[in-house]
Amino acid sequence: MSNISDIRRSFPVTRSKIFLNHAAYSPLSQPVVDVMREYNEELSRYEIDETKYNLGKEAFAELVCGKEEEIALVQNTSTGLNIVANMLDYPEDSNIVTTDLEYPSAVYPWLKRRLGVEVRYIENVEGKILLEDVEKNVDDQTVAITISHVEYANGFRHDLKSIAQIAHEHNTFLVVDAIQSLGVIPIDVNKEGVDFLTASCYKWLLGPAGTGYLYVRKDLIERFEPPFIGWASVKPEVFETIGFWEIRQLHLSTTASRYEIGSPSFVSFIGAATAIKLLLAVGIEKIQRQILKLTEFLMDSIEDLGFQLTTPREPQYRSGIVHFLIDKPEEKANRLKTKDIVVSARSNGLRVSPHFYNTEEEIECLIRELKAM
Ligand SMILES: Cc1ncc(COP(=O)(O)O)c(C=O)c1O
DSSP: OOSHHHHHHTOGGGGTOEEOBTTTOOOOOHHHHHHHHHHHHHHHTTOOOGGGOOOSHHHHHHHHTOOGGGEEEESSHHHHHHHHHHHSOOOTTOEEEEETTOOGGGTHHHHOGGGOOEEEEEOOBTTBOOHHHHHHHOOTTEEEEEEESBOTTTOOBOOHHHHHHHHHHTTOEEEEEOTTTTTTSOOOHHHHTOSEEEEESSSTTOOOTTOEEEEEOGGGGGGSOOSSOOGGGBOHHHHHHHSSOOOSSOOBOSSGGGGOOSOOOHHHHHHHHHHHHHHHHHOHHHHHHHHHHHHHHHHHHHHHTTOOBOSOOSGGGOOSOEEEEOSSHHHHHHHHHHTTEEOEEETTEEEEBOOTTOOHHHHHHHHHHHHHO
16 A cells, blocks of 8 residues: 555545544454455355464564564453463562553553552653653562553553663563554564563554454563463464373463463454554554654644643654543534544543544544534
8 A cells, every 4th residue: 555545445434434533443444344254254155265364463473573472362452461460470568560541451450459469550740651750669579560552541652661671670570551552653572671562453453343462572471370271271282292182281382372261253363463464564663653743733733722732742752642621522522423523532631543544634624623613
């Protein structure tokens, strides 16, 4: 796909709506719809051409610059985070460090009383989490720092590399919820020093719901026992060699598949694989540039209208999310919906989240409607 009109043709939503809500739940592209339909049709005749399909582990590994063996299939981000929370060890007096900007799924798994771990919240300063405050909260009793790479409400982006450095100085892990950043911001888990990372595909990755991936750094895979175990958790060669399941002993897989349990939704993961490949073919750097150009224009226009942004403007904190305060946000979002403009009401304001296939004209249209209100 080379130019914007070719790209937009692959997104049927562009024919009827100005969709600026990728931080919520995104529409599917035509190639994703096509591959899922094809698979289902083949399945209905029981004539599946297995060579055509895969479940996207390889594509996800490429997306985060990891290896395929470091990737497990999970249903969603919340499952990925629960797996990590429930397999780490929590000695007495240990703590978890997170922020007060998190989506519940990044924190709830650690609030379970059974884990007996203190959860420390770094307080934001005008919508930003400062590295000096991360440093102040982490100590040698910290088991993990758990954060969303991009915070869901105001779009604040963390500096993963610096946070990983702080974590590793204290021998603790960095756990990243990347659902609001993957597909927008390039991530290299090795360069940045991420230990665990998880994300669903239904937002910025433009894939179906019910699909997600968990990255576990190679040298950590065998260090922990998975909280749930099923046929998918064990070494496939055990079945392949003896022709039946060894059920008296557990031969856990040495790859991240040890964190999988049973059958995934094949059709959905086939869709997810196509969705991720589409983004990789365009190039994440290019996608990031386009999104940041659109959000820059959006932020300027919003400020010109006199609204107060809660999204930090400094380039290093920016993402695909722009949030600003407005009276009666639900009512405003509904009114925009009647004009076929889709945004979200969040935190006393509106959250606007364009993707690479949106245009400046679409942003202008949103601004005109806001002005008219
Ligand atoms: C930062 C963040 N984490 C997690 C979730 C929920 O993820 P999932 O539905 O994949 O569990 C959301 C949804 O909005 C989110 O914004």
